[in-house]
Amino acid sequence: MVDATEFRTRVTKILSQDYQIEFLGGNFDKIVNFITETKAGKIYAWISEVINENIQPIIISSKKSYKKWKMNQLLVFRYPLNINNIEYRVLLVKVKNSIYIEFHLGSHKYYDKVRKDFDLTRKNC
Amino acid sequence: MIIYNPHNQKILEKRLPLIKSIFENIKAKHVFITGSFINQEKYKDIDIFVISRRKKITHFHIPHINITIMDFNDLHSLFYHSLCKSCISKNILPTKSLKVTLSDYWRVINEAVPTILNQKTTYQKEVRFLLLYTKYFKTGEVLDTFQLNETINRFKTHESVLDYVQKETPRIMNKKAKKSYLKKFFYTQAGFYTEHTRYNAQNFLYNLAHTITRGL
Numbered sequence: 564m565v566d567a568t569e570f571r572t573r574v575t576k577i578l579s580q581d582y583q584i585e586f587l588g589g590n591f592d593k594i595v596n597f598i599t600e601t602k603a604g605k606i607y608a609w610i611s612e613v614i615n616e617n618i619q620p621i622i623i624s625s626k627k628s629y630k631k632w633k634m635n636q637l638l639v640f641r642y643p644l645n646i647n648n649i650e651y652r653v654l655l656v657k658v659k660n661s662i663y664i665e666f667h668l669g670s671h672k673y674y675d676k677v678r679k680d681f682d683l684t685r686k687n688c
Numbered sequence: 689m690i691i692y693n694p695h696n697q698k699i700l701e702k703r704l705p706l707i708k709s710i711f712e713n714i715k716a717k718h719v720f721i722t723g724s725f726i727n728q729e730k731y732k733d734i735d736i737f738v739i740s741r742r743k744k745i746t747h748f749h750i751p752h753i754n755i756t757i758m759d760f761n762d763l764h765s766l767f768y769h770s771l772c773k774s775c776i777s778k779n780i781l782p783t784k785s786l787k788v789t790l791s792d793y794w795r796v797i798n799e800a801v802p803t804i805l806n807q808k809t810t811y812q813k814e815v816r817f818l819l820l821y822t823k824y825f826k827t828g829e830v831l832d833t834f835q836l837n838e839t840i841n842r843f844k845t846h847e848s849v850l851d852y853v854q855k856e857t858p859r860i861m862n863k864k865a866k867k868s869y870l871k872k873f874f875y876t877q878a879g880f881y882t883e884h885t886r887y888n889a890q891n892f893l894y895n896l897a898h899t900i901t902r903g904l
Contacts, residue, residue: 622884
C-alpha cells in the first residue's frame with residue numbers, strides 16, 4: 564500500500580513544474596493508502612501520458628471564473644480507478660498550454676460534485 | 689413494495705425478501721432499487737437510490753450496497769426518469785416533469801467523446817448517458833435500465849458508438865432547434881475546441897459542431 568506523502572511527492576516530481584499543484588478530494592490520504600504499488604505505478608504512467616498529450620482531455624465550455632482562470636482555459640483529464648470493487652476517479656486539471664493546478668482523487672460521488680463545480684453537468688442533470 | 693416493470697422483464701423473485709429487508713432498514717420514504725441485481729444472478733452489487741432532502745442516510749451495514757441520495761430537484765432529470773421506469777420501490781415513486789435541454793445533451797457528448805477515446809475497450813459504462821440522451825432526443829423515448837443495457841450491447845466497438853453520434857447528433861440538433869440558435873451555440877462551442885484539435889476527441893467535437901451548424 565502507498566504512503567500518501569510519498570504519492571504526492573511522486574506526482575509532483577513527474578509533473579516537474581514550479582507551481583505547487585493542489586491535491587484535493589474527500590478522504591484523499593485514506594484512499595491513497597488503499598492503492599497498491601502496481602496501481603500507483605499505473606497512475607504515474609498515466610500522468611506521463613497526459614504530459615505527452617496521449618490522453619484526451621475534457622474541455623470545459625464555460626466562460627465562468629474558476630480561481631484565477633476562466634473555466635474554458637482548463638483541461639480536465641480523467642482516470643478511472645477501481646479499488647476493491649469501489650469506483651474512484653482521478654482528475655488532473657491543467658491550464659491550457661501551461662501548468663497543472665489540481666489533482667483530485669475521490670469516490671464517484673466526489674467526482675459528480677467536481678463535475679458540477681466545473682460546469683460539466685447541470686446541477687440537476 | 690412496488691414493482692415497476694413495464695416490459696415484463698424477468699425478475700429474480702428469490703431476491704425480493706432481501707430487497708424488502710433493505711427497504712425496511714433504510715429510514716426514508718422513497719427508496720428504490722434498480723439495475724442488474726434485480727434480474728441477473730451474477731450481479732451481487734445492489735444499487736439503491738434514496739430520494740431525500742438529507743445528505744446522509746443511516747442504515748445498518750449491508751454488503752455490496754451502493755446508496756445514491758437524490759434531491760427532489762433531481763426528479764426532473766432524464767437519469768431519474770430512466771431509473772424509475774423499471775425498478776422496485778418501497779412506496780409509489782414521486783414524479784416530476786422532465787426538464788432536459790439540447791445544451792445538456794451537448795454537455796454529455798462533450799464529456800463522453802474524450803472518455804470513450806481514452807477507454808477504447810472499457811467504454812460500455814461510459815456511454816450510458818450518451819445513448820440515453822441520444823435516444824431521447826431522437827425518438828422522445830426514455831429508455832429504462834434494461835433497454836439501455838440492450839442498446840449498449842448492440843454496439844460492438846467504441847468506433848461504432850462514435851459513428852452513431854456523428855450520424856445522429858447533427859440530425860437531432862437540426863430537427864430540434866432553430867438554425868439561428870444552432871449557429872450561435874455551435875460556433876461558440878467550436879471555438880472552445882479549435883485550439884485543441886491536436887487531440888482526437890476535440891478534433892471530433894470540433895468537426896461535429898461544424899457539421900451541426902452546416903445543417904447536415
